[in-house]
Amino acid sequence: DGGITQSPKYLFRKEGQNVTLSCEQNLNHDAMYWYRQDPGQGLRLIYYSQIVNDFQKGDIAEGYSVSREKKESFPLTVTSAQKNPTAFYLCASSIDNFGVGRPSGNTIYFGEGSWLTVV
Amino acid sequence: KQEVTQIPAALSVPEGENLVLNCSFTDSAIYNLQWFRQDPGKGLTSLLLIQSSQREQTSGRLNASLDKSSGRSTLYIAASQPGDSATYLCAVFDNYGQNFVFGPGTRLSVLP
Numbered sequence: 001d002g003g004i005t006q007s008p009k010y011l012f013r014k015e016g017q018n019v020t021l022s023c024e025q026n027l028n029h030d031a032m033y034w035y036r037q038d039p040g041q042g043l044r045l046i047y048y049s050q051i052v053n054d055f056q057k058g059d060i061a062e063g064y065s066v067s068r069e070k071k072e073s074f075p076l077t078v079t080s081a082q083k084n085p086t087a088f089y090l091c092a093s094s095i096d097n098f099g100v101g102r103p104s105g106n107t108i109y110f111g112e113g114s115w116l117t118v119v
Numbered sequence: 120k121q122e123v124t125q126i127p128a129a130l131s132v133p134e135g136e137n138l139v140l141n142c143s144f145t146d147s148a149i150y151n152l153q154w155f156r157q158d159p160g161k162g163l164t165s166l167l168l169i170q171s172s173q174r175e176q177t178s179g180r181l182n183a184s185l186d187k188s189s190g191r192s193t194l195y196i197a198a199s200q201p202g203d204s205a206t207y208l209c210a211v212f213d214n215y216g217q218n219f220v221f222g223p224g225t226r227l228s229v230l231p
Binding site: 033 | 128153162163164218221222223
């Protein structure tokens with residue numbers, strides 16, 4: 001079945017530790033996104049990528065890093081510089097019909113999310 | 120900067136009622152608007168997508184309308200059921216920022 005797979009579902013991070021959240025999609029979508037969701041708040045964009053080997057900072061990129069070496073994969077690393085990382089993280093993807101650098105705004109599909117807790 | 124708000128933040132209704140959820144956005148230069156459903160601890164599922172040139176979309180018991188000039192959208196749910204209980208989020212695709220901007224959601228509880 002086509003879809004977006006996030007792993008792990010639950011992750012615990014110690015102080016000063018970097019952790020990586022995995023996101024894989026088999027929808028053949030060009031664009032991929034990482035969002036953070038805190039209780040009672042909307043989704044906030046961390047990073048997005050419209051094409052392989054290219055990505056852009058979102059609204060809250062500080063303390064996070066990403067890579068896009070393959071079309072189907074967009075891992076997110078939460079670094080020790082992120083002082084308040086406890087949150088629900090959502091990966092998403094969408095078709096980019098307008099070519100390089102011009103997202104089309106088609107329907108966006110989400111993974112099931114990953115919970116990150118600092119211990 | 121585009122901002123999206125949703126009213127009410129939470130809503131509780133008895134089963135069978137028709138209800139309306141509201142979404143407002145500050146900049147009318149949008150490409151489309153989408154309504155999503157989120158169950159607790161889960162990802163978002165797209166319910167309806169309205170392109171900027173459209174006025175409404177329907178899917179089963181759901182009807183979404185869009186008034187771009189006034190910066191408003193509504194999601195109408197007919198004959199609500201307990202299974203409709205979830206958080207409903209709206210999002211616009213912003214022409215300037217060229218990205219999705221989400222509202223905080225409305226938490227709906229349908230009581231049997």
